[in-house]
Amino acid sequence: xxxxxxxxxxxxxxxxxxxxxxxxxxxxxxxxxxxxxxxxxxxxxxxxxxxxxxxxxxxxxxxxxxxxxxxxxxxxxxxxxxxxxxxxxxxxxxxxxxxxxxxxxxxxxxxxxxxxxxxxxxxxxxxxxxxxxxxxxxxxxxxxxxxxxxxxxxxxxxxxxxxxxxxxxxxxxxxxxxxxxxxxxxxxxxxxxxxxxxxxxxxxxxxxxxxxxxxxxxxxxxxxxxxxxxxxxxxxxxxxxxxxxxxxxxxxxxxxxxxxxxxxxxxxxxxxxxxxxxxxxxxxxxxxxxxxxxxxxxxxxxxxxxxxxxxxxxxxxxxxxxxxxxxxxxxxxxxxxxxxxxxxxxxxxxxxxxxxxxxxxxxxxxxxxxxxxxxxxxxxxxxxxxxxxxxxxxxxxxxxxxxxxxxxxxxxxxxxxxxxxxx
Amino acid sequence: xxxxxxxxxxxxxxxxxxxxxxxxxxxxxxxxxxxxxxxxxxxxxxxxxxxxxxxxxxxxxxxxxxxxxxxxxxxxxxxxxxxxxxxxxxxxxxxxxxxxxxxxxxxxxxxxxxxxxxxxxxxxxxxxxxxxxxxxxxxxxxxxxxx
Ligand SMILES: Cc1cc2nc3c(=O)[nH]c(=O)nc-3n(C[C@H](O)[C@H](O)[C@H](O)COP(=O)(O)OP(=O)(O)OC[C@H]3O[C@@H](n4cnc5c(N)ncnc54)[C@H](O)[C@@H]3O)c2cc1C
Ligand code: SF4
Ligand code: SF4
Numbered sequence: 162x163x164x165x166x167x168x169x170x171x172x173x174x175x176x177x178x179x180x181x182x183x184x185x186x187x188x189x190x191x192x193x194x195x196x197x198x199x200x201x202x203x204x205x206x207x208x209x210x211x212x213x214x215x216x217x218x219x220x221x222x223x224x225x226x227x228x229x230x231x232x233x234x235x236x237x238x239x240x241x242x243x244x245x246x247x248x249x250x251x252x253x254x255x256x257x258x259x260x261x262x263x264x265x266x267x268x269x270x271x272x273x274x275x276x277x278x279x280x281x282x283x284x285x286x287x288x289x290x291x292x293x294x295x296x297x298x299x300x301x302x303x304x305x306x307x308x309x310x311x312x313x314x315x316x317x318x319x320x321x322x323x324x325x326x327x328x329x330x331x332x333x334x335x336x337x338x339x340x341x342x343x344x345x346x347x348x349x350x351x352x353x354x355x356x357x358x359x360x361x362x363x364x365x366x367x368x369x370x371x372x373x374x375x376x377x378x379x380x381x382x383x384x385x386x387x388x389x390x391x392x393x394x395x396x397x398x399x400x401x402x403x404x405x406x407x408x409x410x411x412x413x414x415x416x417x418x419x420x421x422x423x424x425x426x427x428x429x430x431x432x433x434x435x436x437x438x439x440x441x442x443x444x445x446x447x448x449x450x451x452x453x454x455x456x457x458x459x460x461x462x463x464x465x466x467x468x469x470x471x472x473x474x475x476x477x478x479x480x481x482x483x484x485x486x487x488x489x490x491x492x493x494x495x496x497x498x499x500x501x502x503x504x505x506x507x508x509x510x511x512x513x514x515x516x517x518x519x520x521x522x523x524x525x526x527x528x529x530x531x532x533x534x535x536x537x538x539x540x541x542x543x544x545x546x547x548x549x550x551x552x553x554x555x556x557x558x559x560x561x562x563x564x565x566x567x568x569x570x571x572x573x574x575x576x577x578x579x580x581x582x583x584x
Numbered sequence: 585x586x587x588x589x590x591x592x593x594x595x596x597x598x599x600x601x602x603x604x605x606x607x608x609x610x611x612x613x614x615x616x617x618x619x620x621x622x623x624x625x626x627x628x629x630x631x632x633x634x635x636x637x638x639x640x641x642x643x644x645x646x647x648x649x650x651x652x653x654x655x656x657x658x659x660x661x662x663x664x665x666x667x668x669x670x671x672x673x674x675x676x677x678x679x680x681x682x683x684x685x686x687x688x689x690x691x692x693x694x695x696x697x698x699x700x701x702x703x704x705x706x707x708x709x710x711x712x713x714x715x716x717x718x719x720x721x722x723x724x725x726x727x728x729x730x731x
Contacts, residue, residue, distance in 0.1 A: 176654075202658045205678050218676060221659035458655035458682060465654065486681035493694070495685045540684055541693060544651075548688035569690055570642055571633035582689070 162259040163191035163233065165471055166250055168240045168409070169266035170194035171203060172457050173438025173464035175222060177264050180468025180476075182230050188472075190232045191258055193250065197237035198290060200226065204317070204457055206293035210300070211321035216290075240267075245413050245431050262433050262471040265410065265421060266464060269403030269439035269455055276399075278371030283381030283396045287318050288403060296398065300325050303395035307331075307384050309368050310401035311338035313485060316351075318400055320489045323358055330361040330392050332368055332384075342485050342496040346514060347521055347537055354490045354519075363392075371397055403455050405440045418442055420453050425478045427467035435471055437463035446480030446551070447498045447532055454481050479551075486540075492519065495543040498550060499525055499533040508532070513564040522564045529557040542568050552581060585668045586726045588704075588716055590640040594723035595632075597639035601715035601724060602628045605643075608707055608714040624696035629704045630715050631691070641715060641724055644691040644704035646670045652683035652692065660700075667706075668729075674700045 311333030374382035525533030610618035
């Protein structure tokens, strides 16, 4: 019988361990983790493929994390079912682990649409260490790749493959890449840079069929797009995105939408059962609703909030919102909140666009409060803007200065500066 | 534990904090060499913010509940439990800029290589950080905070 059981040992799971140990140094913690390796930075799997990082660099906590935090770690083991009435978890080896408090931090799994030929050798998904390792092992032999999905994961992988000398075609169903986090101007700027790096970008298309090689049907040789065009390649990587791994709670009383629904304390609808990270749908402070936001910083924050509450220290989740920082292809980008409102009515949009400097900045306001921030290349003051956004500060008096080169704390009216920054 | 506090009413906007910070974080620790010869040019970690007549220096505040640590994608940004300082490990940093996005002070910079970030390390090894020691008008001071 463990006081605390945590399923999943990534951003959310390990952050929960740290929070529990801050409050409760002694009670037993058991962590069940399907991946056998120590916890690593998932976003860094692209750097593993490019050769920029080795596994040691990817470790996201000090070695000995389990020992230091006195955790019973059941690594390489999968939870297969839950009995929430009698409060135990069943593992793939049949063992039962009883809990007083349970955290489900099972993250996401790759979304894979049905594509004919997806069982051929040379088709990969890309969300975990073992994916990156098997991909890296095949790269030596490959000359070209098709990446399906022009979102954050697809773009990060594309950069890694380009660095390894592959000819990459990226296929995106929307009419622009990074469509969830950029507007048309920013997306075009990134697409230009990628094309100059030799990437072929195909938008408004998806892969309909994966072809074999003439000499061996079982090995990837190309793809056919929805428009009938075909592209030759030696590997296909499906990087469309992730969907919550919420299957453990199906058939239980835990309420789900697309992910597991949690309140501001990371509690699910069943007492003593918590959820955090990519598997959960938590509060978004911009939309005011619960929403899937599969992001590392939010998984860590949610995990911490869950850990505190599980250990009896009340902690309220302030809420998250879409927030991405990108480093790929040499253009630093920060995108926060609503950067591209579908219906522009009711929003005020400030922009500054200097293509010769590859500079683009955009701020979206609603009733003089920042609700969206998009910065390309000049990103260092992003956090100050984000702080105004989080605190719903009315920026009417100084909005002209928000996009200026020397915007910073000194730009803020002194009364506001004192309120936000001096306790 | 000590923290740096900026007193904007005393700041004369001279920028010496930036100079001394840069020299302190250079290889040579010599102002002429640091500014003219070192490649990559060393980067100061304090920023003098000016919006006349207001000016003050901003450097990492080593936040109690540091947003950059919670956000960090790689584990490079860490809170040192014994000193309470927020320490950045450039070897682990993946240069994802996530910490820049969340630092409310805008106190994190990209380093000269453009591959990792850089921020105030409280001049590890010195009793008094270089910016505080060399501010000519007492606009940067150390205060004692509860651990
Ligand atoms: C290539 C890539 C790049 C990314 N880049 C960024 C980025 O730049 N910025 C950003 O914010 N986010 C990024 N992300 C997203 C980020 O990695 C996720 O948001 C984060 O990992 C979520 O953490 P988590 O703890 O919720 O779940 P996960 O990291 O998905 O971990 C869940 C863990 O639980 C285990 N598990 C699942 N089910 C079970 C079970 N039944 N039994 C036992 N163990 C189980 C899994 O094996 C896994 O180890 C990226 C992701 C990828 C793949
Ligand atoms: S870098 Fe910014 S967020 Fe991090 S501790 Fe320093 S001031 Fe706080
Ligand atoms: S840039 Fe480096 S320190 Fe900052 S969040 Fe990314 S990995 Fe962490």
